[in-house]
Amino acid sequence: MTTTENEKSCLVIGAGIAGLVAARTLVEHGFQVMVLDKGRGVGGRMATRRIGSAVFDHGAQFFTARDPRFEELVSEWRAADVAQEWCRGFAGPEGVAHGDGHPRYCGTTGMTAVPKYLAQGLQVLQEQRVTSAEARGDHWRVRTERGTIFTSHALVLSAPVPQSIAILEAGGTALASETRTALEAIRYDPCIVLMILPKESCVPTPGGVQFPGEPITWIGDNRQKGISPEAAVTLHAGPEFSRTHWDSDDHAIVSTLLSAAADWISVPVSEVQIQRWRFAKPTVLYPKPCLALSEPLPLVFAGDAFGEPRVEGAALSGLAATSAILTFLGV
Numbered sequence: 001m002t003t004t005e006n007e008k009s010c011l012v013i014g015a016g017i018a019g020l021v022a023a024r025t026l027v028e029h030g031f032q033v034m035v036l037d038k039g040r041g042v043g044g045r046m047a048t049r050r051i052g053s054a055v056f057d058h059g060a061q062f063f064t065a066r067d068p069r070f071e072e073l074v075s076e077w078r079a080a081d082v083a084q085e086w087c088r089g090f091a092g093p094e095g096v097a098h099g100d101g102h103p104r105y106c107g108t109t110g111m112t113a114v115p116k117y118l119a120q121g122l123q124v125l126q127e128q129r130v131t132s133a134e135a136r137g138d139h140w141r142v143r144t145e146r147g148t149i150f151t152s153h154a155l156v157l158s159a160p161v162p163q164s165i166a167i168l169e170a171g172g173t174a175l176a177s178e179t180r181t182a183l184e185a186i187r188y189d190p191c192i193v194l195m196i197l198p199k200e201s202c203v204p205t206p207g208g209v210q211f212p213g214e215p216i217t218w219i220g221d222n223r224q225k226g227i228s229p230e231a232a233v234t235l236h237a238g239p240e241f242s243r244t245h246w247d248s249d250d251h252a253i254v255s256t257l258l259s260a261a262a263d264w265i266s267v268p269v270s271e272v273q274i275q276r277w278r279f280a281k282p283t284v285l286y287p288k289p290c291l292a293l294s295e296p297l298p299l300v301f302a303g304d305a306f307g308e309p310r311v312e313g314a315a316l317s318g319l320a321a322t323s324a325i326l327t328f329l330g331v
């Protein structure tokens with residue numbers, strides 16, 4: 001499959017918020033764009049899962065909007081009824097909500113509502129794990145695990161940075177040593193997540209508790225949030241717990257975390273599922289909203305590790321990726 005007939009063609013690796021925002025804005029500027037993602041659905045870490053009729057957001061729980069460009073996107077999503085305000089602050093460990101005036105938004109049917117909306121009308125191919133990207137002549141040659149080849153003039157890599165570096169390395173694409181050093185300095189915390197079906201949740205209004213320490217950083221009630229018809233609780237373990245217990249047996253992890261969360265979840269718990277996010281939240285970031293290279297061919301690294309470690313930062317990075325490509329191609 002090729003996209004190089006059009007001089008303005010771009011492959012975007014990753015259908016998370018950064019990749020989808022970049023793809024949408026490139027299409028608006030007349031680009032032929034193909035988005036490739038290894039996952040079964042779009043959204044990356046904006047992830048929603050069903051267990052029976054219960055619905056869980058198990059990656060990002062909410063997003064804030066501080067930059068006017070992101071506020072504009074959020075207004076569009078709200079008008080399209082895919083995003084809504086959840087609240088203006090969550091409870092702390094003492095169980096009392098602290099409003100600070102800043103809206104916290106969420107997807108209307110779960111966080112994936114937003115990426116699903118962004119993907120409408122785009123060429124997005126799922127279950128396409130990209131294994132290599134090679135600059136050959138005047139085009140990028142991208143290969144997937146299935147052996148399919150895609151080509152384009154420009155390339156946006158929006159996967160977590162270690163995965164993007166591996167894709168280039170496998171294609172024999174060398175990076176200048178200072179670029180490589182800057183990218184290799186980026187760090188992420190892992191996060192172990194439990195999706196819990198309790199008899200009832202005891203999470204206070206408005207449905208989320210933030211904890212400053214370990215072993216738990218967040219407990220969210222997806223029913224109060226308005227996305228689940230029945231009790232469905234999401235629990236995030238802290239980075240230290242997640243790192244220490246990464247390879248532990250699931251039963252041991254569940255039992256330790258449920259004991260620690262006993263005040264917030266009533267027993268009996270009928271089911272628990274576990275998700276491990278290796279690259280959950282960037283902790284050492286690249287200081288700019290993207291890293292753009294014009295040689296050997298237009299290439300942009302984007303995502304939440306560029307600028308700000310959250311949904312808003314990832315979306316702004318997607319916008320920055322588009323601006324960089326427009327500049328490189330003189331559009």
Ligand SMILES: Cc1cc2nc3c(=O)[nH]c(=O)nc-3n(C[C@H](O)[C@H](O)[C@H](O)COP(=O)(O)OP(=O)(O)OC[C@H]3O[C@@H](n4cnc5c(N)ncnc54)[C@H](O)[C@@H]3O)c2cc1C
Pocket residue numbers: 013014015016017018019036037038039042043044045046058059060061062063064128129130131158159160163167191193236277279280281302303304305309310311312314
């Ligand atoms: C548990 C957790 C809780 C969080 N809570 C919040 C929160 O409350 N608020 C907030 O603002 N942010 C939160 N975040 C962070 C937020 O989810 C991210 O900042 C944002 O979603 C990142 O978007 P992205 O597009 O940069 O990356 P991603 O969403 O990770 O997208 C990258 C995409 O690349 C794909 N990919 C990777 N490798 C390949 C490959 N080889 N081939 C093809 N595709 C590939 C992946 O499948 C993925 O879809 C949380 C994250 C986690 C994990």
